[in-house]
Amino acid sequence: MENEHERMEKLLKNELTREADKIIKEVEADESLKDIALPEELDTGLKTKIEQYEAEKAAYEMLSDKDKEAIRIGREIQIQRAKTNNDTP
Incomplete structure (x- = not known):
């Protein structure tokens, strides 16, 4: 569910x-x-980033639900730490 x-x-x-x-x-x-048309360097860089993103997405999809949840929790902890560090003068 x-x-x-x-x-x-x-x-x-x-x-x-x-x-x-x-x-x-x-x-x-x-x-x-x-x-x-995009300049060749920009076009190549964009294609590289897209390929990287697609590879990361495919790898993520292969993870178990437990691993995906662990990544989500880790991201939340990073966000909370960043907020805490930004609040500190």
């Missing part, structure tokens, strides 16, 4: 996907954007 966190995560992913699809369609339909 899904917990509240998992349901919220799915809802957010679905909403982001819908928004991304909408933006992609708008950009593809705009004829004035057809001839725009």
Whole structure:
């Protein structure tokens, strides 16, 4: 059974996907954007980052639910530590 966190995560992913699809369609339909090209260095860097992200996402998906939960808790602890450190003068 899904917990509240998992349901919220799915809802957010679905909403982001819908928004991304909408933006992609708008950009593809705009004829004035057809001839725009990225500089090669920027294009290569972007492709590298995308490939890295996809590899990390695939690795994350292979983790057990326990490991995913441990990562989530670790992130929450990092956020709390950062907040605590920012509050300290």
